[in-house]
Each structure stands twice: as C-alpha cells, then as structure tokens.
Amino acid sequence: xxxIEATIRxxxxxxxxxxxxxxxxVPAIIYGGSEKNQKISLSKKIIKILLEKENFxxxxxxxxxxxxxxxxxxxxxxxxVVTDEPTHIDFLRIIKGAKIILEIPVKFVNHDKSPxxxxxxxxxxxxxxxxxxxxxxxxxxxxxxDLENKDIGESFKISSIKxxxxxxxxxxxxxxVVATLAAPTIIKEPEKPAEEAVEGAEGVEGEAKExxxxxxxxxxxxxxxxxxxxxxxxxxxxEKKSxxxxxxxxxxxxx
Numbered sequence: 001x002x003x004i005e006a007t008i009r010x011x012x013x014x015x016x017x018x019x020x021x022x023x024x025x026v027p028a029i030i031y032g033g034s035e036k037n038q039k040i041s042l043s044k045k046i047i048k049i050l051l052e053k054e055n056f057x058x059x060x061x062x063x064x065x066x067x068x069x070x071x072x073x074x075x076x077x078x079x080x081v082v083t084d085e086p087t088h089i090d091f092l093r094i095i096k097g098a099k100i101i102l103e104i105p106v107k108f109v110n111h112d113k114s115p116x117x118x119x120x121x122x123x124x125x126x127x128x129x130x131x132x133x134x135x136x137x138x139x140x141x142x143x144x145x146d147l148e149n150k151d152i153g154e155s156f157k158i159s160s161i162k163x164x165x166x167x168x169x170x171x172x173x174x175x176x177v178v179a180t181l182a183a184p185t186i187i188k189e190p191e192k193p194a195e196e197a198v199e200g201a202e203g204v205e206g207e208a209k210e211x212x213x214x215x216x217x218x219x220x221x222x223x224x225x226x227x228x229x230x231x232x233x234x235x236x237x238x239e240k241k242s243x244x245x246x247x248x249x250x251x252x253x254x255x
Contacts (some may be wrong), residue, residue: 003016003062003069004048006040007197020153026086030063030072032093036104042067048087051077073100073139091124094136095204101170103129104140106161107179110148120184127178131160155180 009027011017017027025041040063050056057074072091080087092100111117120198130143143161156179165172169176 002059003064004042004046004050005021008066009038009041010147011037011074013177017200022088025091027213028089028091028094030065030070030091032167033095035093042089044086047089051086058139059141060136060139061091063091070094072096073102073136089136098136099166100136101130101131101133102139104134105129105142106145107142108145108147110146110180114147114150114181116150116152116154116181117147120154122184123147123179124182125179127176130161130178131170133168133170138164138166140164140167147181152183153182169196178208218251 007025009020011020011027020027020041021044024044026044026047028040030038030040037198039079050061051110053059057077060073063070063072071094073094074089077086077250078088079085086238106125108123108125111123117123132140135138140163143163145156145161155177157175157177158171159175161178162168172217
C-alpha cells in the first residue's frame with residue numbers, strides 16, 4: 001500500500017486553487033463515510049509517479065493528514081486539457097465491511113511457457129479490465145491469467161481466474177471470455193536439429209557435385225562427337241580432291 005503526505009487546504013476561490021497548482025500541488029478531496037468531506041492538497045510530483053501505475057484507480061492509498069492516517073481509494077481524476085497534468089483528485093474513504101465496484105486490470109504471465117504462442121499463436125485479449133464488486137478490505141491489485149502449457153484453440157474465461165474471497169464480477173449469469181489463444185495465419189514449423197541440418201547440407205552439396213560431373217561428361221562427349229565429325233569431314237574432302245586429280249590425268253597412249 002502506498003503512503004503519501006497531504007496538507008489540509010482552506011481554499012475558497014478559484015484563484016486560490018490556481019495558485020496552489022502553480023506552486024506544484026494538486027488539490028483533492030476525501031469523501032464518504034460518516035465523517036465530513038476533507039479538502040487536501042498533494043505533491044504533484046508524487047501524484048504523477050503514482051499515475052504511471054496502471055492500477056492507480058484500483059489501489060488503496062494511505063493518506064497522512066495532519067497526523068491522522070486514512071485509507072482511501074482514488075475514484076476520479078481531472079486533467080488539464082492542454083498540459084494533460086492532474087488538476088484535481090477525488091478520494092473515497094474505505095469503510096470496513098462495505099463493498100465497492102472497481103475495474104481491475106488483467107495481467108497475462110508465462111508467455112514463454114505457452115506452446116501455442118511458441119508455434120506462432122496469437123493472444124486475443126477481449127477484456128483488459130474486469131469490473132468487480134469487492135469488499136473494501138480485500139481489493140485485488142490485478143487479475144492473473146497463467147499461459148503456461150496453454151495451446152492454440154484454448155480460451156480463458158472468468159471462471160478460470162482465481163478471485164479473492166468475497167470478490168465477484170458484476171456480470172452474472174454467464175461465464176464470459178477474457179481472452180483466447182487463436183491460430184496464426186501461418187503455423188511455424190519446428191526447427192530441425194543441428195545434425196539433420198548438416199546432413200541436409202551435405203546431401204545438397206553431393207547432388208551439386210554429381211550434377212557437375214554429369215555435366216562434364218556430357219560436354220566431353222559432345223566434344224568427342226564434334227572432333228569425330230570434323231575428322232570424317234576432312235577425310236571426305238580429301239577423297240573428293242583425289243578423285244578430281246585422277247579425272248584430269250590424260251588417257252594412256254594419247255598425245
């Protein structure tokens with residue numbers, strides 16, 4: 001539980017409130033229960049740090065005012081439209097035995113232990129916050145959904161989330177879905193072991209070398225064929241020239 005210091009403020013005009021803000025404070029009010037409303041101011045620096053937490057509006061805060069401590073719950077925050085800085089906060093007194101309605105954030109854990117997500121599955125979050133009715137002394141900071149051993153096709157319903165004692169969802173009569181683990185567009189194939197990958201690479205290299213050998217043999221055969229054709233052509237050309245020479249010789253006995 002966070003604990004912060006507050007100061008009682010007696011501002012009555014808008015100018016006094018603006019002056020308070022200019023000096024680095026945030027005006028606030030504590031209401032609820034049998035006691036009167038109490039006007040207070042808080043350090044803007046501390047409030048901005050608390051606002052960075054996702055569950056600020058569902059976390060009980062202990063406020064120390066003039067030596068007295070009160071447990072309160074932030075209920076409403078006003079922001080400046082230009083600077084987006086907090087300008088006013090309403091705090092509700094926590095009364096033991098009472099119940100309040102809050103929106104509690106949902107947290108998903110063990111993403112790395114989900115076989116569905118490892119295969120490329122997609123976590124579709126239907127509800128990032130769930131409205132619950134809680135006893136003031138037992139308000140959960142967050143609702144946890146465990147993804148360990150969860151595979152594609154599984155859904156996470158409110159019944160699968162463990163709620164603190166006395167805490168109930170405001171939606172009753174149906175087991176509503178909080179998230180689903182859907183199939184991916186393309187399912188990732190499991191990675192091959194290193195040995196298989198090496199063997200595969202050697203097989204491809206062997207096939208490449210065999211293909212090179214076959215190609216070499218083919219080229220050699222083509223070369224031999226061309227050489228043979230050339231020799232045969234030269235032989236025929238020689239025979240033709242020889243025949244022509246014989247035709248030109250004079251016949252025997254003639255002058």
